[in-house]
Amino acid sequence: MLPPYTLEMNSEKELRLLHEQIVSCTKCPLHKTRMNAVPGEGPFNARVMFIGEAPGAKEDELGRPFVGRSGILLISMIEKIGLSREEVFITSILKSRPPKNRTPNRTEINACLPHLERQLDLICPDVAVLLGGVAISTIIGPWKVADAHGRFYNGNAQTYFMTYHPAAALRFPSLKKTMEEDFERLRIELGLSGD
Numbered sequence: 001m002l003p004p005y006t007l008e009m010n011s012e013k014e015l016r017l018l019h020e021q022i023v024s025c026t027k028c029p030l031h032k033t034r035m036n037a038v039p040g041e042g043p044f045n046a047r048v049m050f051i052g053e054a055p056g057a058k059e060d061e062l063g064r065p066f067v068g069r070s071g072i073l074l075i076s077m078i079e080k081i082g083l084s085r086e087e088v089f090i091t092s093i094l095k096s097r098p099p100k101n102r103t104p105n106r107t108e109i110n111a112c113l114p115h116l117e118r119q120l121d122l123i124c125p126d127v128a129v130l131l132g133g134v135a136i137s138t139i140i141g142p143w144k145v146a147d148a149h150g151r152f153y154n155g156n157a158q159t160y161f162m163t164y165h166p167a168a169a170l171r172f173p174s175l176k177k178t179m180e181e182d183f184e185r186l187r188i189e190l191g192l193s194g195d
């Protein structure tokens with residue numbers, strides 16, 4: 001049997017290799033219109049993984065996830081429950097920006113999903129947080145965010161937690177409080193003491 005540090009080194013290296021494959025991926029037409037693919041970022045041994053919908057303009061420009069307005073709100077909520085951007089893994093269902101930020105289509109999701117599945121396999125987070133309808137319907141199936149939010153779901157050897165996408169809370173400010181209440185549930189489940 002391999003000692004644990006060997007397994008850790010392998011996961012770290014494999015995650016780096018996977019991200020190299022993602023930045024040069026041409027499996028869907030979005031590779032022609034993107035500036036940069038956005039594989040995601042965070043440590044290979046993160047306890048919590050956040051999964052959004054798709055990169056926006058700023059993410060496409062910088063090749064980094066959640067660095068625009070939604071990102072600022074997401075990170076503030078992450079910090080409120082006692083975590084930091086540096087210690088969680090942040091990614092999205094799609095790794096390339098759809099033109100004009102339109103909703104990802106089935107072909108794009110099917111082409112990109114194996115990348116996320118591999119990230120989940122390598123990182124094995126305690127909880128993967130699904131942000132918004134696209135992440136929830138892709139991973140769990142058809143379920144309205146309004147009904148699914150604040151709930152945990154155990155599926156294929158992974159625990160998921162569902163909440164709104166921060167962009168929805170920016171559009172409808174009353175959802176910000178709802179999201180904060182969801183994050184409080186997440187904090188309790190993770191046994192964190194908060195900020």
Ligand code: URA
Pocket residue numbers: 038051052053054055056059064065066067068070071091092
């Ligand atoms: N919204 C997402 O879903 N992902 C990002 O990386 C940025 C905004």
